[in-house]
Amino acid sequence: MKIKNHSGVPLASMEETQAKSDKRSKAAQLIKPYAKYTIADRVEQQAQSQQDKTFLVYNDQHFSYAEVDQRANQVANLAASRGLNAGDVCAMVLENRPEFFFIWFGLTKLGVIVAFINSQVHGAPLSHAIKETEASAVIVGEECAHLVSKTISDITDCSLLQVPLWLASDVEKTAANKDLECFDSNLALNYMDYSREFDSRVARKDITAETPSLLIFTSGTTGLPKAAIYSHMRWLCSGDVMSVTIDATESDVFYVCLPMYHGAAATSVTSTALAAGASIVVRRKFSVREFWPDVQQNGITVCQYIGEICRYLLNYDDSKNQGQGVKDHTLRCMLGAGLSAESWLSWINKFGEMDIYEGWGSTEANTNLINLDNYIGSCGRVADWSKTNFRLVKFNTDLECHEKDADGLYVPCKSGEVGEAIGMIINHPEFGGGRFEGYTSSNATEKKILADVFTQGDAYWRSGDLLRFDDNGYFYFVDRIGDTYRWKSENVSSQEVANELSGLAGLELINIYGVQVPEHEGRAGMAAIVMQQGKDFDPNAFYALTEAKLPRYAAPQFVRVSSVADMTSTFKLRKVDLQKQGYNPIGCDDPIYIRNDKLETYVRYSDEALTAVGLPPFKQV
Numbered sequence: 077m078k079i080k081n082h083s084g085v086p087l088a089s090m091e092e093t094q095a096k097s098d099k100r101s102k103a104a105q106l107i108k109p110y111a112k113y114t115i116a117d118r119v120e121q122q123a124q125s126q127q128d129k130t131f132l133v134y135n136d137q138h139f140s141y142a143e144v145d146q147r148a149n150q151v152a153n154l155a156a157s158r159g160l161n162a163g164d165v166c167a168m169v170l171e172n173r174p175e176f177f178f179i180w181f182g183l184t185k186l187g188v189i190v191a192f193i194n195s196q197v198h199g200a201p202l203s204h205a206i207k208e209t210e211a212s213a214v215i216v217g218e219e220c221a222h223l224v225s226k227t228i229s230d231i232t233d234c235s236l237l238q239v240p241l242w243l244a245s246d247v248e249k250t251a252a253n254k255d256l257e258c259f260d261s262n263l264a265l266n267y268m269d270y271s272r273e274f275d276s277r278v279a280r281k282d283i284t285a286e287t288p289s290l291l292i293f294t295s296g297t298t299g300l301p302k303a304a305i306y307s308h309m310r311w312l313c314s315g316d317v318m319s320v321t322i323d324a325t326e327s328d329v330f331y332v333c334l335p336m337y338h339g340a341a342a343t344s345v346t347s348t349a350l351a352a353g354a355s356i357v358v359r360r361k362f363s364v365r366e367f368w369p370d371v372q373q374n375g376i377t378v379c380q381y382i383g384e385i386c387r388y389l390l391n392y393d394d395s396k397n398q399g400q401g402v403k404d405h406t407l408r409c410m411l412g413a414g415l416s417a418e419s420w421l422s423w424i425n426k427f428g429e430m431d432i433y434e435g436w437g438s439t440e441a442n443t444n445l446i447n448l449d450n451y452i453g454s455c456g457r458v459a460d461w462s463k464t465n466f467r468l469v470k471f472n473t474d475l476e477c478h479e480k481d482a483d484g485l486y487v488p489c490k491s492g493e494v495g496e497a498i499g500m501i502i503n504h505p506e507f508g509g510g511r512f513e514g515y516t517s518s519n520a521t522e523k524k525i526l527a528d529v530f531t532q533g534d535a536y537w538r539s540g541d542l543l544r545f546d547d548n549g550y551f552y553f554v555d556r557i558g559d560t561y562r563w564k565s566e567n568v569s570s571q572e573v574a575n576e577l578s579g580l581a582g583l584e585l586i587n588i589y590g591v592q593v594p595e596h597e598g599r600a601g602m603a604a605i606v607m608q609q610g611k612d613f614d615p616n617a618f619y620a621l622t623e624a625k626l627p628r629y630a631a632p633q634f635v636r637v638s639s640v641a642d643m644t645s646t647f648k649l650r651k652v653d654l655q656k657q658g659y660n661p662i663g664c665d666d667p668i669y670i671r672n673d674k675l676e677t678y679v680r681y682s683d684e685a686l687t688a689v690g691l692p693p694f695k696q697v
Contacts, residue, residue, distance in 0.1 A: 087449075087451070087548065088448075088449040088451070090459040090460070090549065091459070092449075093448055093449055093457050093459040093549075094459040094460050094463070096321075096448040096449075097448065097459065097460075097463065097464075098463070099320050099321075100317045100320060100321055101463070101509070102320075103313075103316040103317045103319070103320045104313050104316065104317050104507070104508075104509050105506075105507045105509070106313070106316050107285050107308075107309050107312045107313055107316070107508070108285065108309075108506060108507070109284065109285055109286035109309055109505060109506070109507070109508050110284050110285070110286070110505070111284060111285045111309075112280075112281075112283070112284060112285075113284075113285050113308070113312070114184065114187075114280060114283055114285065114287075114289065114308040114312075115181070115184050115289055115308050115311055115312065116148075116181065116184045116185040116276050116280065118312060118315075118350055118351070119144070119145055119148065119181050119184075119185075119350065120145060120276065122141050122350060122353055123141045123142050123144070123145035125353065126140075126141035126142075126326075126353050127140065127141060127142050128140045128141075128142060129141050129326065129353065129355070130355045131143075131144050131355060131356065132144060132174050132177060132355070132356055132358060133329075133355060133356070133357045133358065133374060134173060134174050134357075134358045137174065139174055141353075144174075144177060144178065144181065145181075146272040147174075147178040147182070147272075148177075148178055148181035148182040148184075148185055148274075149182065149185065149270075149271065149272050149273055149274035149276075150178075150182065150270040150271065150272055150274075151178050151179050151181075151182025151183065151185075151270075152182040152183070152185040152186050152274045152276065152279070153270040153271050153274055154182070154270050155182060155183055155186055155188065156186060156279070157270075158213070158240075158242070160183070160186055160188050160212065160213060161186065161187070161188070161279075162186060162187025162188065162279060162280060162282065162283060163187060163188075163189070164188050164189070164212040164213075165188070165189045165190075165191055165209050165210055165211045165212055165291065166183050166188050166189070166190060166191070166211060166212060166213050166214070166215060167190075167191040167192075167193050167205070167206055167209050167211040167213070167214040167215070168180065168183075168190060168191065168192055168193060168214075168215050168337070169193045169194075169195055169202075169214065169215070169216045169217060169220045169223075169224065170195060170215070170216075170217035170219075170220065170244065170336075170337075171195045171217055171219050171220065171335070171336075171360055171361070172332060172335060172336050172341075172358050172359065172360050172361065173217075173358065173360060174358065175217070175244060176217075176336050177346075179215055179244065180342075184289060185274055185276040185279065185280070186276070186279050186280075187279055187280040187282075187283045187287075189288050189289060189290065189291060190289070190290055190291070191205075191209035191211055191290070191291035191303065192290065192291070192292055192293070192336070192337035192338075192342060193205050193206070193209075193214075193293070193337060194293065194301075194335075194337055195217065195219075195220050195223075195335065195337060196223070197223070198223035198224070198226045198227045198230075199226070199227050199230055199231065200231065201301075202223065202224070202227045202236070203227060203231055203234050203235050203236055204235075204301075205293060205301065205303070206235045206236055206239065207235035208291075208293075208302070208303045208516050208517065209291050209303055209516065210516070211239050212239065212240075213239055213240045213241075213242060214236070214239055214240070214241050214242065215242045215244050216241055216242065216243055216244065217244050218243060218244065218245055221243060224236065224241060240257060241257060242257055242258070243257065243258045245258065283308070284308075285307065285308045285309035285312065285508070286307050286308070286309050286508065287307060287308060288305050288306065288307055288513070289306055289307055289308040289311060290305075290306035290311065290342070290343075291303040291304070291305060291306070291516060292304050292306055292337070292338070292339050292342065292343070292439050293337070293439075294438070294439050294440065302440075302515045302516075302517060302520050303515055303516040303517075304339075304439045304440035304513070304514075304515055305440075305513040305514055305515065305516065306343070306439075306513065307508070307513055309508045310508060310511075310513065311343055311347050312347065312351075313508060313509075314343050314344060314347045314348070315346075315347030315348045315349075315350055315351035315352075316351055318344060318347070318348040318351075318411070319348050319351040319352045321433065321446070321448070322348070322378065322409050322411065322431070322433065324348055324349070324351070324352035324354060324378065325352055325353075325354065326352060326353040326354055327354070327377075328349070328352060328354040328355070328377045328378055329354065329355045329356075329357060329374055329375050329376045329377050329378070329406075330345050330346075330348070330349040330354055330355065330356045330357070330376070330377075330378045330379070330380075331345075331356075331357050331359070331370065331371065331374075331376045331378065331379040331380070332345050332346070332356055332357065332358045332359065332380075333359040333361075333362040333363070333367065333370075333379070333385075334362060334380060334382055334385075335361075338382075339439040340380050340382055340412065341380065344380055344411065345378075345380045348378075349378075354378075357370060357374045357376055362385060364385075364388045364389055364392045365392070367389055368389075368402040368405065371402075371405050371406065371407050372402070372404075372405055372406070375406045376406060376407060377406050377407060377408045377409070378407075378408070378409055378410075378411070379407060379409075379410050379411075380410075380411055380412050381410050381411075381412035381413075381414070381415065382412050382413065382414060384414070384585060386410075386414075386415050386419055386423055387419055387578065387585075388584070389423075389427075390419060390422050390423060390426060391583065391584065391608060402427060403427060403428040405427070405428075407427075407430055408430055408431065409430055409431035409432070409433065410430060410431070410432045410433065411432075411433040411435065412433075412434070412435070413434060413435050413436060413437070413455065413553075415432065415434050416453065416575040416578065417452050417453030417575075418575065418578065418579065419578065420432060420434070420452050420453060421452060431450060432447070432450060433446055433447060433448070434446070434447045434454065434455050434456075435447065435455055435456060436455040436456055436497070436541070436543065436551065436553055438539065438541075440512070440513070440514070440515065440524070440537075441499065441537065441539065442465070442499045442501060442502075442510055442511055442512040442513075442537045443464070443465050443466040443497075443498075443499025443500075443510070443537070444456075444466075445457070445458070445466065445497075445551050447550075451550055453552060454550035454551060454552055455543075455551050455552060455553050456550070456551050457548075457549045457550045457551065458545070458549050458551070459549055465499050465500035465501075465502060465509075465510045466497065466498075466499055467488060467497075467498050467499070467500065467529075467530075467536070468488065468489040468493075468495040468496070468497055468498075468543055468544075468545065468551075469486040469487060469488060469489060469495050469496055469498060469529070470486070470487040470488075470489055470493065470495045471494070471495050471496040471542065471557065473494075473542075473557070473560045473562070473567055474562060474567075476557070476558075478496065478526075484528075485528070485529065485530055485531075486526070486529045486530060488530075489544070489545075491545060491546060491547050492544060492545075492546070492547075493544060494542050494543070494544045494554050495542065495543065495544070496538060496539060496540070496541065496542060496543075496557065497539040497541050497542075497543050498526060498529070498536040498537060498538050498539060499512070499536060499537045499539070500529075500534065500535075500536050501525070501535040501536060501537055512524070512525070512537045524537055524538055525537060525538070526538050540556055540557050540558075541553065541554075541555075541556060541557070542554040542555050542556070542557060542560060542569075553571065554569050554571060554572065555569045555570055555571045555572070556571075559571065559589065559590075561589075561590030561598060561599040561601070562590075562597070562598035562599065563590070563598045563599060563600055563601060563629055563630075563633075564598070564629040566627075566629040566630070568590070568601060568629065568630045570588040570589055570590070570601075571588075572630075573588045573601065573603075573626060573630055573631075573632070574586050574587070574588045576625040576626055577603070577618075577621055577622065577625060577626075577632075579621070579625075580605075580617065580618060580621055581611075581614075581617065582607050582608050582611030582612070582614075583605065583606075583607060583608070583611075584606040584607055584608045584611075585605070585606040586603055586604070586605050586606075587603065587604040587605075587654070588601060588602070588603055588632065589601075589602055589604070589654060589655050590602070590655070591634065591655055591658040591659060591694075592655075592658060592694075593633075593691060593692070593694075594692045594693075594694070594695055595692055596691075600632075600633040600634065600691075601630065601631065601632040601633055601634070602632055602633065602634040602635070602636065602654075602658070602659060603632040603634070603635045603636070604636045604638055604654055605618075605635060605636065605637050605638065606637075606638050606639070606640065607637065613635075613637045613667075613669075615635070615669055615677050615678035615679070616676075616677050618635065618678060619671070619676055619677045619678055620676075622671075623676075628673070631671060632671065633670070633671050633691075634659040634668060634669065634670060634671070635668070635669040635671075635678055636654075636659075636664070636666050636667075636668050636669075637666055637667050637668075637669070638666045639666070658694045659681070659694045660693075660694040660695075661681050667680060667681070668680070668681040669681065670685045670686060670689060670691070671689065672685070672688060672689055673689075674688075
């Protein structure tokens with residue numbers, strides 16, 4: 077009997093999956109590294125062919141392809157008048173709005189490398205980001221000016237003081253900021269003082285597709301973010317590949333609800349929509365309440381998801397639909413990462429059938445996986461190992477090192493084995509696939525490269541992610557290296573525990589991590605939980621769920637009930653600070669619970685409660 081997916085369709089054959097992969101590979105080779113073709117060229121090309129077709133929708137505003145191109149020309153003229161030239165780096169600190177696209181594309185027309193900066197950070201992280209980019213100037217959205225000003229006033233030795241800070245006025249204008257020089261007072265008035273024509277080919281005459289175009293920061297879940305280099309070629313190829321993957325057309329409407337400074341929205345969504353000549357609906361910030369109204373009112377067909385937003389939408393109490401969900405909509409496909417098998421099934425049941433392209437990769441990755449077959453729970457499939465640079469090698473999570481054979485070479489994983497995902501680094505003059513473009517920091521770049529993996533002289537990019545695959549070649553994300561911890565002589569995956577416990581009634585968010593326990597080997601599991609508004613944490617129900625879903629060694633020993641999650645702005649959970657705090661109640665305003673198997677529940681923290689289960693008070697060990 078053939079295995080079937082959720083639609084009752086038989087499991088795709090290896091040949092069927094490989095045919096889809098070959099189609100993607102062909103699209104990836106359209107842009108040659110040496111070609112005099114950039115992101116700006118594609119914008120101009122589509123402006124010529126699409127003209128009055130709507131490109132951007134923001135609230136009640138509609139901008140055609142031609143108008144976006146013209147606005148970008150005005151920004152290019154403005155930036156040139158301020159002394160920016162090809163090869164310079166200009167950082168942008170803006171929230172999602174049309175000006176983000178105008179400024180980005182305008183700078184690109186000049187050949188300026190654009191660095192996207194998190195619009196929510198200030199202080200040391202913001203100063204670090206500017207320093208990492210070596211920016212010649214920083215354009216700050218008026219909505220972010222208070223954070224930049226706060227950084228300037230808080231940090232005496234600040235990298236922000238060493239570069240010009242230009243204020244980009246917003247249509248939602250706030251009070252002028254004395255610490256920032258206005259980029260142009262007419263930015264909110266259609267840039268009337270600057271020509272809508274710009275000879276961009278002259279400005280970019282020495283730029284090829286392999287030239288760096290963007291600096292995009294990693295999410296920084298385990299430390300300060302690193303600035304990954306993104307060439308024109310890589311961005312353009314992303315659009316070409318995803319366009320054929322989802323069969324995108326001019327009639328599609330893409331939804332950007334994730335922050336534009338992050339790779340998913342700025343690269344995958346925007347590049348694909350531009351390649352297809354489609355429209356993009358832009359929302360300032362993700363809203364669980366406005367998601368489906370946006371889809372229905374704008375005829376949205378394609379959406380990118382990341383991390384927890386699907387769970388937010390599944391948990392949202394839509395009283396108008398009696399909790400049954402919205403099924404009368406135009407959304408035909410979702411692309412992203414982080415959708416568990418359980419949430420995937422719940423999504424289909426609540427919101428109806430659609431294609432879901434769950435994938436695996438990262439901002440800086442030189443390889444990736446994508447589920448082309450709607451196979452629930454999987455992040456991709458390798459049908460023919462000879463046609464991919466992706467590999468999975470054994471990794472000892474106890475010793476935190478790779479396993480090697482008698483010749484000192486790395487050992488490939490077999491079906492069912494957990495290992496680290498890596499990608500062979502390929503530097504070929506005719507195509508860009510397999511290149512590792514690295515970071516602005518050469519030291520950070522070198523740390524991500526493995527040498528002499530399978531043969532002497534080869535080189536692989538290392539992901540830091542643990543994956544496994546089944547007998548049918550489908551891959552599943554397991555955890556980040558370091559997030560898998562050992563307790564009671566058993567390895568525990570924080571990701572798998574979180575997936576199993578995500579069904580707790582009233583749960584908004586759960587974060588699982590290992591914490592040090594004095595006088596004990598390994599780390600005990602701890603859950604940081606955020607409940608939905610109006611819902612209370614039920615320790616008895618949580619205990620019952622752990623008993624039903626997990627072996628006891630994997631059940632969290634501690635629970636911290638937080639009012640606000642410690643997350644990155646792209647919905648990835650930040651664990652470092654929580655791990656340092658552990659189960660120490662001192663300085664913690666959140667209630668902490670301790671697991672008690674004799675009482676079959678979790679009890680509020682006290683010295684007596686710790687003693688009852690044989691655990692010592694927390695201290696850094």
